[in-house]
Amino acid sequence: MIRQLLQSDTGGKVFLLLLVLATVAIALGNLLMPPDSVLYVPTYTVTLLGKYLTYALLAISVDLVWGYLGILSLGHGAFFALGGYAMGMYLMRQIGDRGVYGNPDLPDFMVFLNWHELPWFWLGFDQFWFAMIMVLLAPGLLAFVFGWFAFKSRVTGVYLSIITQAMTYAMLLAFFRNEMGFGGNNGLTDFKELLGFSLQSDNVRVGLFIASAIALALGYLSCRYIVNSKLGRVSVAIRDSEDRVRFMGYRVDYFKLWVFTFSAVLAGIAGALYVPQVGIINPSEFSPINSIEIVVWVAVGGRATLFGAVLGALVVNYAKTYFTGAFPEVWLFGLGALFILVTIFAPKGIIGSLRKLNKPARTDINQTLEVEVK
Numbered sequence: 001m002i003r004q005l006l007q008s009d010t011g012g013k014v015f016l017l018l019l020v021l022a023t024v025a026i027a028l029g030n031l032l033m034p035p036d037s038v039l040y041v042p043t044y045t046v047t048l049l050g051k052y053l054t055y056a057l058l059a060i061s062v063d064l065v066w067g068y069l070g071i072l073s074l075g076h077g078a079f080f081a082l083g084g085y086a087m088g089m090y091l092m093r094q095i096g097d098r099g100v101y102g103n104p105d106l107p108d109f110m111v112f113l114n115w116h117e118l119p120w121f122w123l124g125f126d127q128f129w130f131a132m133i134m135v136l137l138a139p140g141l142l143a144f145v146f147g148w149f150a151f152k153s154r155v156t157g158v159y160l161s162i163i164t165q166a167m168t169y170a171m172l173l174a175f176f177r178n179e180m181g182f183g184g185n186n187g188l189t190d191f192k193e194l195l196g197f198s199l200q201s202d203n204v205r206v207g208l209f210i211a212s213a214i215a216l217a218l219g220y221l222s223c224r225y226i227v228n229s230k231l232g233r234v235s236v237a238i239r240d241s242e243d244r245v246r247f248m249g250y251r252v253d254y255f256k257l258w259v260f261t262f263s264a265v266l267a268g269i270a271g272a273l274y275v276p277q278v279g280i281i282n283p284s285e286f287s288p289i290n291s292i293e294i295v296v297w298v299a300v301g302g303r304a305t306l307f308g309a310v311l312g313a314l315v316v317n318y319a320k321t322y323f324t325g326a327f328p329e330v331w332l333f334g335l336g337a338l339f340i341l342v343t344i345f346a347p348k349g350i351i352g353s354l355r356k357l358n359k360p361a362r363t364d365i366n367q368t369l370e371v372e373v374k
Contacts, residue, residue, distance in 0.1 A: 011351065012224060015307040016217055023213040027206050043202050047277050050209035052317050054274040057216045059297045059309035061266035064223050066295070067304030068232060069259050070239030075146075075164030076267050077291035078171045079139035081281070083268025085175075086138050088188035088281040089122060090131035091199075095192050108190070109183045119181045128195060135272040136265050143264030144257065151253035151260075156242065165288050172286035187282025194276055205277070212273045216310070219266050223306055226259065235259055296339045302349030311350060 006013050026049060029041035058080050065071045097104040101111040105118055124130040146167060150160060178184040197204045226232045234255050237245045246252045275281045284290075293316075301312025316338070323331045346353045 006224070009224060011305065011307045012220065015310060016220070019213055019217055023210060027210060030202060030206055043205050046202075046205050046209050048321070050205070050212045050277045051274060052314055053209070053212035053216050054270045054277070055297070055317055056310040056313040057212070057219045057270040057273075058267050058294055059301070059313035060216075060219050060223055060306055061263040061270070062294050063298045063303060063306055063309035064226065064263045064266075065260055066298060067306075067309075068227055068239060069235045069256060070242075071256065071260065072158075072161045072295065073164045073260075073263075074161050074288065074291045074295065075168040076264070076294055077288070078168035078286055079143060079264040079267035080271040080274070080290075081171070081175075081283075081285035082138040082142060083135045083271030084275040084281040084285060085182060085188070085271075086125075086131055086134040086268070087272040087275045088191075089125040089134075089182075090128060091191040091194065091276060092188050093122070093126040094194070095190065098192055099190070107183075107188070109186065110181070113178055115181075122181070132272075135268050139264040139268030139271075140261050143261045147257045147260045151256045154253075165291065168286050168291055169288050172283050172288075175283040175286060183282065185283060187280060187284075188275075189280040189282075191276065191279055199276055199279070208273065208277050212277070215269055215273055219269070220306055220310070222262075223266075226262070227306070231255065231259065293335070296335065298349075299339060300342050300349055302351030302353075305349070305351045308349050308351035315350070 006016070026041050026046060029039050030043060030046050033040040035042075058076065061079075062073060062076050065073050092107045095107065099108040099111075101108050103111050106115060110118075125134070146164075150163060155163060174180055175182050175187075176185050182188070191199055193199055194204060194208075197207075199205075226235075234245065234250060238250075238252055238255060242252055271281075271285070294313075297312040297316050298309045299312070300316055301310065302308030316335075319338075320331065320335070323334060327334075342349060348356070
């Protein structure tokens with residue numbers, strides 16, 4: 001099945017091959033090589049690369065709805081954060097009496113705020129399987145409810161983008177409130193262990209990196225499956241001419257709803273893998289600027305390519321890591337300039353520009369007609 005999915009996807013084959021090789025090399029470089037070896041990969045680098053991979057999965061989820069469905073979502077940061085909070089709640093429950101206040105049931109921030117019992121929506125998060133269900137359900141349910149009303153109302157274009165941004169901003173304001181029970185502006189942090197293993201262990205860090213790589217590969221393959229299916233073909237038709245698809249008898253809102261919900265679930269999985277690697281989740285993840293950054297990643301890499309979104313996420317975030325250290329005052333201006341330059345000079349992103357260079361400058365019209373006749 002994988003071979004069929006990648007049969008005409010040369011870029012996808014290259015991407016998956018490089019992902020497998022890089023994952024194996026980095027894991028072995030950390031676990032087997034001595035620290036003084038030139039092939040040694042520090043644990044900090046493993047964690048940083050793992051974070052990049054979660055961003056890449058998030059970028060794929062946005063490319064699925066923007067590149068193939070035509071929905072410019074400025075709210076996928078909310079789905080990412082919800083998945084992260086679900087994982088964070090599980091990690092907080094694993095702290096037990098090792099917290100600052102030594103309460104076996106209540107997280108430290110609840111003790112500090114004089115809460116006397118665990119809120120009902122925290123129940124069950126001491127179980128890993130329940131937390132994983134919430135990682136999928138929380139962003140998926142929000143996307144489904146939001147999409148149901150938005151798509152049924154036939155909200156499209158820039159108006160839909162503004163509404164998605166308003167959604168994530170509303171989530172930001174809500175999670176900042178202490179009475180919501182999610183840690184307020186400080187969020188959730190001070191995690192100790194995952195499935196009984198210390199999060200500070202090199203083995204766990206490498207395991208999270210490998211899990212992020214596997215999730216990225218599976219996310220890519222699942223999106224490629226959707227794109228190659230009837231759902232994907234109809235989605236592209238909706239992107240190009242929604243009214244025509246509607247007049248042909250298709251329930252456009254249903255197609256939009258399911259693709260949008262699936263992309264939100266992918267974003268939630270990315271958030272769940274992100275949190276244990278960075279060690280914190282707070283309301284700043286809901287910030288609208290984060291969702292705009294995701295769009296920049298996809299635009300830089302190339303819309304409607306999937307692997308281009310991965311490339312854009314890796315390139316932009318590596319540049320961000322470097323420039324925020326070297327030139328912290330001008331990084332945001334650089335990000336804005338990058339988006340403007342790509343929009344003007346490379347509207348199809350890096351991958352689109354490379355494809356354009358590989359195509360001949362002119363195509364013989366007789367060859368074209370011959371292909372069409374065949």
